[in-house]
Each structure stands twice: as structure tokens, then as C-alpha cells.
Amino acid sequence: MSTESNEPREPREPDTTPADGAAAPETDAPEPGTTGSPAASTAPTASTAGDPPATGAERTDSPLTKARMSKGDKIDRLAQLTARRETSSGDSLWVAAFRRLRSSKMAIIGAVIIGVFVVLAIIGPWIAPYSPTAQSWRGEVFSNRGIFVGPRAENWLGLDNLGRDELSRLLVGARQTLLVGIVATLIGFVVGALIGGVSGAALALGGRVGQRIDAVVMRFIDMMLALPSLLLAVSIAAVMGQSLTTVMIAVGVVQIPIFARLLRGSMLAQANADYVLAARSLGVKRRRIVLAHVLPNSLGPVIVQTTLVLATAIIEAAALSFLGLGNLDAAQPEWGVMLAQSQRFFDQAPMLAVYPALGIIITALGFTLLGEAMREALDPKLRS
Amino acid sequence: MSLLSVDELAVTFTAKGRKDFQAVSGVSFSVDQGEVIGLVGESGCGKSVTSLALMGLLPSKGVRVGGRAEFDGTDLFGLRKSQLRDMRGTQLAMIFQDPLSSLNPVVPIGVQVTEILSRHRGLRGEKARKEAAHLLERVGIPDPTRRLKEYPHQLSGGMRQRALIAMAVACAPRLLIADEPTTALDVTIQAQILELLRELVDQEGTALLMITHDLGVVAGLCDRVNVLYAGKAVEVAERRELFASPMHPYAHGLLGSIPRLDSPRGQPLNPIRGSINDQIAWADGCAFAPRCDHYVMECLTGTPQLTEPAAAGHGVRCVNPVRDSSDLDVPHLEAPVMDTTGSEATTRHPGGEA
Amino acid sequence: MSLLELSDVKVHFPVRKGILFDRVVGHVQAVDGISLSVEAGQTYGLVGESGCGKTTLGRAILRLVDITDGEVVFDGTDLAQLPEEEMRRSRRRLQMVFQDPLGSLNPRQNIESILAEGMDAHGIGDTREERRERILKVLDRVGLPDHALGRYPHEFSGGQRQRIGIARALVLEPDVIICDEPVSALDVSIQAQVINLLEELQEQLGLTYVVIAHDLAVVRHISDVIGVMYLGSLVEEAPSDDLYASPRHPYTKALMSAVPVPDPEVEDTRERILLTGDLPSPSNPPAGCRFHTRCPWRQPTRCDTERPGLTDIGGGHKVACHFVNEIASGELAPTSALAPDMLGDSESPVDDPGGDSAGDSGEGEDAASGPASGAPGSGGKAAGTNA
Helix, strand or coil: CCHHHHHHHHHHHHHHHHHHCCHHHHHHCCCHHHHCCCHHHHHHHHHHHCCCHHHHHHHHHHHHHHHHHCHHHHHHHHHHHHCCCCCCCCCCHHHHHHHHHHCCHHHHHHHHHHHHHHHHHHHHHHHCCCCCCCCCCHHHCEHHHCECCCCCCCCCCCECCCCCEHHHHHHHHHHHHHHHHHHHHHHHHHHHHHHHHHHHHHHHHCHHHHHHHHHHHHHHHHHHHHCCHHHHHHHHHHHHCCCHHHHHHHHHHHHHHHHHHHHHHHHHHHHCCHHHHHHHHHCCCHHHHHHHHHHHHHHHHHHHHHHHHHHHHHHHHHHHHHCCCCCCCCCCCCHHHHHHHHHHHCCCCCHHHHHHHHHHHHHHHHHHHHHHHHHHHHCHHHCC | CCCEEEEEEEEEECCCCCCCEEEEEEEEEEECCCCEEEEECCCCCCHHHHHHHHHCCCCCCCEEEEEEEEECCEEHHHCCHHHHHHHHHHCEEEECCCHHHHCCCCCCHHHHHHHHHHHHHCCCHHHHHHHHHHHHHHCCCCCHHHHCCCCHHHCCHHHHHHHHHHHHCCCCCCEEEEECCCCCCCHHHHHHHHHHHHHHHHHHCCEEEEEECCHHHHHHHCCEEEEEECCEEEEEEEHHHHHHCCCCHHHHHHHHHCCCCCCCCCCCCCCCCCCCCCCCCCCCCCCCHHHCCCCCHHHHCCCCCCECCCCCCCEECCCCCCCCHHHHHCCCCCCCCCCCCCCCCCCCCHHHHC | CCCEEEEEEEEEEEEEECCCCCEEEEEEEEEEEEEEEECCCCEEEEECCCCCCHHHHHHHHCCCCCCCEEEEEECCEEHHHCCHHHHHHHCCCEEEECCCCCCCCCCCCCHHHHHHHHHHHHCCCCCHHHHHHHHHHHHHHCCCCHHHCCCCHHHCCHHHHHHHHHHHHHCCCCCEEEEECCCCCCCHHHHHHHHHHHHHHHHHHCCEEEEEECCHHHHHHHCCEEEEEECCEEEEEEEHHHHHHCCCCHHHHHHHHHCCCCCHHHHHHCCCCCCCCCCCCCCCCCCCCCCCCCCCCCCCCCCCCCCCCCEECCCCCEECCCCHHHHHHCCCCCCCCHHHHHHHHHHHHHCCCCCCCHHHHCCCCCCCCCCCCCCCCCHHHCCCCCC
16 A cells, blocks of 8 residues: 555544444534535545536546556455455355254254254163163062152162163163154155155146146045044054054154145245246256256255154154053053053152153154254245 | 434444344435435445334344434434334335235225324224225325225235325325335336325425435436445435436446436447445445446545535545546456455456447 | 247136136136247347236247247247147257346256256257366356356356356357346346346347347347237337337337436426326236227227237338327327326226236236326326426
């Protein structure tokens, strides 16, 4: 920066500083802009302004010649001022969404809860201090007389009604519960997305025939939706008999219409987007339009739904177990079943119900938190 | 004493975890009775934020408003919320860009108009209905009694905007703020609405603050014009003066880049290079400098001030303003090659080749 | 033989009701009998207000909407009759640039993938490198840097996105590009950049454009021939300069007088014809001349019963108006008494009391009075000079 260019700027300094600094002195300053009173600040330009245009044009040369002389400086300075903070380049929306997710407290808490839960589900059987099925302390618990054993040094969470170690049962049960949630959600997701995807693709790009296909499929889905979900699950369970598989299928089937509707609606919205029209005008084949454009852009809400459904699936599976439709095999403790079995002793030993209930609630909360955070991260409107 | 005088308005958005963003800084103007003041600029120049700040419609959280705005002697920013609510509608009123989303879709037009009449003027029942019908007629809506029973979706775009104007003028406000009132409308409808606004100003003496990006609208309607760029007024002038001799390179460039219906064909336009993303902080110099064909070293050292180099009342925030059109025939200065992420292509600038 | 020739093209959208067994309850006549021809290397500008069917017509040329009737002859082939797969293939030569630069780019594709997609669909370029080379050439043409390849649409500014949209069309080396409102979503200072780019490309590559826009000034700047659309049909077509110098159709006159000019001297002195009312619904267009409900020169005979055809009045200037000569000679003048008269008359033929169609097109259905009708003392000015 040359001293020459610095000079005429000197008197302006007092005017600029308040504008950059605190807001309060700025408002009190005697409006330098509108009144134009600081004559010194206007000096470089005001001198030429009053003159007739002929001489004015002549004088305009001077700053420009000066400008040419210091061209290199100028460009350096401009480049320096416009140098951007390195914008992350080439980030796809998924990557950007993931970065937003990482900075969300909600997502982190949810992920930690889920992480702990998954780890427990995997290593539970190994870290369980005792066998979950061995009734080692049979002689200390008399449920019919209301004698239970609470937490103590050798059994941290006490014993259940049959004298089994509660902590071991909880740890081993985590795996079953997770399995039920994941399998049920997968059933709902896969079948629902398949139905919804076919239906949406047919309606969006299949012409009149597609509309018919969609109408028939969707009426079927509507019928499924019309049945109360628990009733549907109970009937499935009643037909298939009592087992963990039944619970998974029952809970999964209930989710099918939800996924189908969601994906179809999402695809329909995307099919009307301009970029789909643009792809058609490019001459892209229909199949590719559906697979490369419509589907990937429709998946966001479905993925969010998946995490939320995982939470409800665990709760619903517990509800079915509670109603006595779940797995009663004692070798396979499961939180829902444990909750169901503890109800008879709720008066004497409430903690036997509280432990599995808390487990279910916290896990569901984890999935819900993560789901909500993902909904926010994937929302295109919140894209920064 | 002017009706509204705004002095060094500054609006800063503060969000946790992000750098503060100064949307408006240093916008000053005044509006008199029966006068039309234009705020013109492109998206991101802060014109809409200015209007929302004046109406007190910015969220109170995460926004810092500085400067002063005096309406008829009262400090708008010092008012309590309830006082401001009373002023809105009776003294100040606003018309928005999108008439459909500004009207409640599930309530008939008539109810929406009478609601204002009962809130601010205490009119009820038949009296309010009559006055509402009169208002609709006043803004050129035919068959007003039937229209009062209709819902917003049953009206066309132009009719909706008229209905909104009717609601805005229901209590004879002294200042009307119109934020892009015709942008969503077709040109023939736009002409009708502009005519209506002109009438309101001429006949009722309403002061109008017109916010638009359309220099054509400004040319036909506004008395004085503030050209905004990146949150600051860069040029302030009476409308004839501005269009005859724009002095800020931005205003000059804008006028040169618009295809005019009445200009001879066959010449390439003279665009401003780059985009609004190519800017430097006002604290470091002139925000427009990276796009300017006219910048000198002084442009890159310290905030330029709004000065009055030419005729009285013609202010320009530029250290090297355009003095006459031949100025721009001087060989252009090379722009540095910048990282073009988020900016217009700067490797080529057709303006230089023209 | 022109490169692109449309004859009596109609696009009617059925309005359906019912769930399983739908029945057609009416038609939206978005495009209703348009004939025009576009010469190779020329720019044909289509101008009109929203709801006039200009976008639909543009899409009909590419058959992105079903053509109800008529011929779209491109280079000797009638596109309207082509089987689906052949139509898909012929889209290589007919490309489109869209209004919304962000919306028309798939947010999950990077620029390379966006530009490669068309080549993929038409089997252009054998290897990835070959395609990339071609993409880089096109990117350079539209003024984007090479490192744009791996970036995503949301990382660019509006003007750059539109350049990407143009590049996507260019990479297929089309003959015709249909530009649907190519600049209306952009800021004023960016519009000029894109307009200049389009003109440069046309010069270098000999492209033929159909430019669809509502902004008459933009269309006039870029086009050789302009067609003015109103309610699904052409009301006037003329060489660009000719149309500006002597607009003949009352609607064109009104449209031109309504376009704001950024010049106070012009704005203060020009003659302004204020049209009354809004566009009637295209599902229930007025009988006779479609413009008669808003026309300041409307005559008691013929206008509301007989639909005028587009007739050549010399020099390629075509007008669809029964009284074009009388209006031009000054024999017929817009009467100041017209405005209040019209209010009463125009309400009845287009009045759609149900209002059920209004929502379909987003357009109002009713004609209405001018802004001045309620104001004392200025009612006479509605159709006159506004000095």
C-alpha cells in the first residue's frame, strides 16, 4: 500500500471507526452520510464534482492513471480481501447432511444411547455375571408370599421371581429386543418400500396404466391402514402361534402401509420436480429416471421414518409380549416378556418392571432422538 | 420535519455458533407525506430486512437492530410491543410480495377486512361490512359485496393484491410500505396495481416506501431512490437525476445491463461481472469493488462514506464514481482471477469484451 | 422448409374427477391451435402472461406433455406421431433450458454426473475420459471452471446454476434449444450475463432458440421473431423490430405499454393502455376473440362471436384481430366510456360462478373493472393516455 493512496483517506478514519466498532457511538454520530458535513472526507471527489463535465473528464484520468500504476498492488489487495474461507468443495448432500448430523447434540445423544444398546446386545451374554436362565437362588425368593430379593453385592439388580439374576437377564435380553426391533423394521421397510416404490413409479411415469396399478395397490394399502395396528398384530400372532418370530412379523406387517404411503408420496412429489422434467427432456430412459433421480431424492423421509419405527417396533413388540403373544421360552429373556411377567408382582417388587421398562424407554428415546436429528439434517429447507 | 426518518439503520442477525451477519448497515432516508421513496436493489441487498425492521416484524431473538427510526416524532425502535401493534395498521401498513400467502386461506376476504376495521376503528356488524365493501370498491374490486364472501383462492392474483391493499389502507395509514408488491404479478396487472398505488399517494397524501428490484417500476413511481448494495445505500438521488446520471458504478452498471424495450436491438448487454457473492466486507473497503470496473486502491482500504459530490441531494458511496458515461469507455481494469466457488465466472467478463 | 414447424398444435389437459373410475369433467385448453415456424439459426420469442400456455407449448414441442392435436414437424419428421422410444432419441437434437436453475438440477448429482447423463442416454462418447473431455469443453464454453466437475448444484450461485443448465443442453450438441424463462429467476445484473452467453453460443454454434418469457424487453432483445400469446393462442407474430415499432393487436399494445422502462422521461410521457380485469380461465375461454373481454377496442359485432385467425398484414407481420386495419388507421379509437361499459358486459360471458376451475391454473376467472373505476374523476383515464 503506497503512502500516496493512504493520504486522502486519513481524515476519513474517525468516520469509519465508529461504523466498525460498537453500535452506540454510531447512532449518536452526526450523520456523516446524509449531511455530507465532513468536508475533508469528501475532498478527493468533491473537488472535481463541482466542475463542468469537460474538465471533470480530464481530472478523472488522474485516479485512473494512479490506479494503473498500482495495478499489481490493487489486485493483490482485492485477492487478499476476497479470499474465502475454504468452502468444503464437492460435498454431496449426504455428506453435508452427515456433517450437520455430527454437530447436532440430539443426534449425538441418540447415537450414544443406541451405541451402548447395540454393544450390550452383542456382548451381553459374555459379560452377564450369571446364567440368565439358571434359577440359582430359587430358595431365597418366594413370590407367592411376597418375599423378593433386591439389589445386593452378588446380584446388583436383585433377583426375579424365579430366583434368577435380573442383571444377567437384562443384558442377555437386550439382544432379543434389538433383534425384534430390527427385523420388524426391516420387514416393514423392505415390503413397504417395495410396494410404495412400485406404486409411486407407476403413477409418476407409467401413464394411464400406471395410474390404474397405483390405484389398486393403494386401495389395498388403505385397507391395511384401516385396521387398528395392534388388532392386526394380535390376529397375525393368533394365526401363527406364540413365538418371537410371530412378534417380529406382526410388528413388521403393521409398518408396511406406513412405509408404502410415505415412499409413494415422497416419490410423487419428486416426480413433479423440475429436474425430473429436465431428465426427460434430455432423453433419459424412464427406468433410469426412477432409479437415479426420483428414488434417491425420495429416500430422506423414509430413512428418518426407519429410525422412528425402530423405536415404536421395540415398544410394540414389548406390548405384544406383555399381552402374552411373545416368546415365553425362558431361555430367551426379552425385555417385553420380562415386563409382562413382572406385572403380577408389581406391588411387591416394582423394580422388576421398572428395569426392563426403563431399558425399552431409553432405547426408544435413543432411536427417536437420532431420527429427529436426521429429519432436521436431511431437510433441504435447512440447507445452509 | 419528515413523517419517517431513518438514520443509520443497522440490522444484524446473530445465531449461535455462526458468525454474525450484518444484513443492513448504514441505511438512512426520510419519507414525507405524499412522497414515494424507493429502496431498490437485488436479492440480498437488505431491502426487505429494512422494511421488516421498520414494521417491527423481525423476530426479537437473534436479531440486533441499531440506528434510529422516527415516525412523526416517535422512536419506532423504542416502542413497546403493544404500542407498535397499535401503530401498525393505523399509522404504518405493509403490503407483501405474495398476496396468496399473506391472506388467511380459510377465512373469507370480508372477515379479514372487517377484523381490521373492528380492531383499529371499532366498527362492528353491518357498519363494518359496509365499510369493507366500500374499501374493496376503493381499490378497484368490482362487485365488492359478493367478493367479501369469497375466499382468497377464489380471487385472481391481481384481485388478491388489491384486497391486501384494501386491508392495508383500511385505517388510512400515513405510511405504506410496499415490499415488491407487483413482483408476483403479470405486467398488465402490475400496471394496474402501480396505478392504484400512485392514486393513493396523490389523493390521500399517503407516504409510500416502495421496495423493489425493478428499476422500471422505480422510474415510473418513486420521487427519490435509494440504491442498496450489500446492506448499505450506495447511491441516493432524485429519480430523474439517478437515471440521467447514475454515479455509483453499481447503479450505472445495473442500468446498462437491463435490456430495455425501447433500446435499439443487436447490441450485447453490458453486464456487471460476478455475483453478489463476490464481495468484501464493508469494513475492509467497498463491497462492490470485486465486481467494479472502476475500483482504485482507495476502494480497498476502509469503508467508503455516502457523500454528495454533485447536485444537492445526490449522494453516492464511492471514492471513484462515474462522472459521465464516457468514463466507462476507459479500458477496463483486469479483475483478479478469484476462486469461483459460489461466484459468477470471473475468468470471462463479457463486460470487458463488449 | 423451416427447421421447426408447428401447425395447429393443441394441448388440452383433461380435468378428471373420481377415484377408481375417473371421468373427464372438462378440459383446460392450455394451448389451442398454434401454428408457427422457426427458421434454423433464428431465435423465436414467445411472450405472454402467466397462464397463456407458453410454457406448455414449449414442453409440447419436446413432447414432455401429450399433444392433443396438430403437428410438430422438426427437420421433416412429425414429432407428434413418433413412437415413445424414437421421440426419446430425437430429444438429443431438441434440448431445453429451464426457469428454475436450482430446481432443474438433481441436488444429489455432481456436475459431471449431470452433464454425463444425457450422453449416457444417447450413447455419446465411449469412454469416461472421452465424455469428460467433452464436458470440460462445454464447461469452458459456458464460462465455468474445470474444478466445477466434482461439485454439487447447491455450491453454485444462481447464475452459475443456469450456466450448468445450459451446459447440460449443449453437451448433446442439439440443433434447437427451448429456453423456458431462462433468466426470470436471476438477479438483474446476472440476467445480462446469461442473455449475452446465450447470444454468444448462438453465434458460435449456429443454434436455433425458442425463447419463452414473460418479460417483453428480454424477448425483444434476444429474438428475431416474436409471437405474442394470449389464452392459448397467438394473437400477433412479427419480426422483433417490427413488433416494437408498430404493435397491431390491442393486447400487444397494452402489454407493451405496461412494461416499465427504466427511464423516468419515458415513463412520464408514454401512452399507457391499462387493461381491465384478469385473464379468463383457460378451461372456459370466452367465445369469439379470446381477448374481447378485456379489449379496449372491442366492437359490438364479430368480436364476441367470431374467432379471428392469424392473418398476414404484410412483411411477415401477422395479427389475429378483426379490426386491425381500422384500429391502425385510427378509425376506431378506444373510447373513454369503454371502461365502465365493459365492467357490466364483460362480467357475464366469462363469469364462472362455481369458481371451481380457478384453482387449477392459479388464474382468476373473472373479468373486473379497472383500478380507476371506483375513483371519482379518473374513470375516464383507464384506457387513455396517462401523461
